[in-house]
Amino acid sequence: MTKNASLHVFDCEPIPAIAGIGLKPEHFENIFEDKPKPLWFEVHTENYMSDGGPSHQYLEAIRKDYALSFHGVSLSIGSAGPLNKNILKRTKKLIDRYQPGLISEHLSWSAHDNTYFNDLLPLPYTEETLTLVIDHVDETQNFLGRQISIENPSTYLQFIDSKIPEYEFLTQVAKITGCGLLIDVNNLYVNVRNHGINATEWLVNIPAEFVQEIHLAGHHVNVIEDQEILIDDHGSNVCEDVWELYEFALKVFGPKPSLIEWDTRIPSLDVLRLEASIANRYLTTHKVKEAINA
Amino acid sequence: MPSLSHYQSAIFDAHFNDYSADAIKLIVPYGLSGSQRLNIYRNNTFITLTEALSTTYPVINKLVGDDFFNFMAQEFINKNPPVQGPLFEYGQGFANFLNHFKPVASLPYIADIAYLEWAINFAYHASDAVPLKVQDLSPFADNEIGKLRLEIHPTCRIVTSEFPIDQIWHGNQPGGKLDDIDLSHFADILIIRPEQTVEVNTINSGYVCFLKSLILGQNIEEAFTVASALNPQLDPAKSITDLLAMGAFAAIKIE
Numbered sequence: 001m002t003k004n005a006s007l008h009v010f011d012c013e014p015i016p017a018i019a020g021i022g023l024k025p026e027h028f029e030n031i032f033e034d035k036p037k038p039l040w041f042e043v044h045t046e047n048y049m050s051d052g053g054p055s056h057q058y059l060e061a062i063r064k065d066y067a068l069s070f071h072g073v074s075l076s077i078g079s080a081g082p083l084n085k086n087i088l089k090r091t092k093k094l095i096d097r098y099q100p101g102l103i104s105e106h107l108s109w110s111a112h113d114n115t116y117f118n119d120l121l122p123l124p125y126t127e128e129t130l131t132l133v134i135d136h137v138d139e140t141q142n143f144l145g146r147q148i149s150i151e152n153p154s155t156y157l158q159f160i161d162s163k164i165p166e167y168e169f170l171t172q173v174a175k176i177t178g179c180g181l182l183i184d185v186n187n188l189y190v191n192v193r194n195h196g197i198n199a200t201e202w203l204v205n206i207p208a209e210f211v212q213e214i215h216l217a218g219h220h221v222n223v224i225e226d227q228e229i230l231i232d233d234h235g236s237n238v239c240e241d242v243w244e245l246y247e248f249a250l251k252v253f254g255p256k257p258s259l260i261e262w263d264t265r266i267p268s269l270d271v272l273r274l275e276a277s278i279a280n281r282y283l284t285t286h287k288v289k290e291a292i293n294a
Numbered sequence: 295m296p297s298l299s300h301y302q303s304a305i306f307d308a309h310f311n312d313y314s315a316d317a318i319k320l321i322v323p324y325g326l327s328g329s330q331r332l333n334i335y336r337n338n339t340f341i342t343l344t345e346a347l348s349t350t351y352p353v354i355n356k357l358v359g360d361d362f363f364n365f366m367a368q369e370f371i372n373k374n375p376p377v378q379g380p381l382f383e384y385g386q387g388f389a390n391f392l393n394h395f396k397p398v399a400s401l402p403y404i405a406d407i408a409y410l411e412w413a414i415n416f417a418y419h420a421s422d423a424v425p426l427k428v429q430d431l432s433p434f435a436d437n438e439i440g441k442l443r444l445e446i447h448p449t450c451r452i453v454t455s456e457f458p459i460d461q462i463w464h465g466n467q468p469g470g471k472l473d474d475i476d477l478s479h480f481a482d483i484l485i486i487r488p489e490q491t492v493e494v495n496t497i498n499s500g501y502v503c504f505l506k507s508l509i510l511g512q513n514i515e516e517a518f519t520v521a522s523a524l525n526p527q528l529d530p531a532k533s534i535t536d537l538l539a540m541g542a543f544a545a546i547k548i549e
Contacts (some may be wrong), residue, residue: 032525046380054490074342074379080299087379116376119339121305157331158322161295213442227325
């Protein structure tokens with residue numbers, strides 16, 4: 001029989017309402033040396049779907065010291081066809097092993113007839129899509145035996161047939177399936193600038209009890225033929241406008257685990273820790289205000 | 295109203311079939327045109343997938359340079375979009391694609407380098423296993439060892455080439471040198487990740503034959519008979535100890 005290295009057994013560790021950082025292999029050594037605390041990490045689930053190898057060795061070492069969140073990018077909840085059972089099984093295997101505090105996916109689609117775009121594509125917000133998303137979220141939660149949270153996407157186009165406002169669509173999915181919501185404030189901001197939607201109206205219409213996590217990230221301002229379009233590239237600091245929107249989101253939702261995402265042009269861990277400390281400052285200020293008002 | 299599946303087919307066509315007329319009809323005209331908006335998504339997909347190919351095929355990228363690599367990647371992605379979500383699993387057909395890709399016909403070894411890099415990628419992500427050691431065979435008498443069947447290490451891959459792709463690959467690693475490449479050298483390579491690092495070992499061609507026979511389920515003695523018919527100089531004890539030292543086996547199969 002083949003001898004395997006024995007695996008560490010973890011208990012599920014909930015994520016506190018403090019700032020976390022998107023985990024990048026570039027920072028592994030630095031994290032092991034500095035052991036920055038308090039902190040939690042989020043990983044892209046697919047990056048750890050290998051059978052073995054160094055990525056698991058690192059993730060197991062990280063998990064011993066930190067709570068984790070698993071953020072999927074390819075389950076393609078919004079695809080018209082059936083969910084990919086292979087991705088579901090591999091997600092479950094990872095969840096059972098690492099026991100993350102939060103599990104999330106996107107309100108989007110990324111696969112069509114077994115072809116993967118590896119991008120998060122927008123959905124028309126119609127009754128047909130709502131029914132399908134509800135079925136797929138149900139199926140996912142039943143299969144994983146865990147609640148998942150669904151994230152609002154950043155988009156570069158809108159569909160003529162989208163009649164249900166996004167906040168209403170998300171709220172319906174959460175109400176009917178019992179899933180949580182992951183509110184990406186940068187995505188919301190990108191959509192405000194790209195499509196002229198109203199951020200305040202959007203945020204106040206999301207019931208706070210559904211919100212499990214908040215995402216924060218940078219974007220890139222692209223200009224195509226004198227028209228600005230914001231690209232959600234997760235490659236820079238969180239901008240002032242997004243911090244302001246975050247502050248407002250905390251007023252609406254209360255303190256929530258808040259993640260700094262940075263996926264392209266990855267800076268040193270110190271830069272990410274600085275961003276996390278800014279988020280923590282907003283969270284603390286909010287908690288103090290809440291205590292005074294209580 | 296078109297169905298969701300119509301929506302998704304239309305956007306698929308705009309991405310991979312160079313046909314966007316149906317998708318454009320579905321998009322709200324606001325500022326940018328539908329075609330410009332679809333292009334943003336298409337670019338994102340191609341950038342992500344090109345980066346994934348570059349991560350898996352760094353030596354190919356280094357050999358041809360970024361511009362030409364991006365051009366090859368575009369052609370490859372159009373014909374072979376991903377069929378699974380995890381990016382580290384994308385690009386298995388790249389070597390085969392390069393074999394038939396006319397613009398690289400002047401680099402006849404390039405497809406074999408791609409086979410090697412895919413094998414390295416495979417080994418990196420394959421199941422972990424503690425390699426079998428020489429001591430693990432010590433409980434067996436000499437006449438028993440020949441009857442044993444060995445399980446190949448789960449990360450193990452064999453790549454062979456009529457070109458010195460092992461030398462080219464090593465020469466293109468950080469700090470590697472490319473001055474003394476012997477073009478008459480055929481490469482027989484055993485790729486293994488015994489622990490956390492993938493090892494690229496140049497091996498005797500007799501070992502290739504020996505290992506392939508073991509993989510087919512023959513016992514040590516049978517496999518050695520086949521291998522030594524083609525390579526009369528092959529030393530049985532040295533073959534086994536060399537391969538064990540590289541970590542080529544995971545276990546003794548229990549009959």
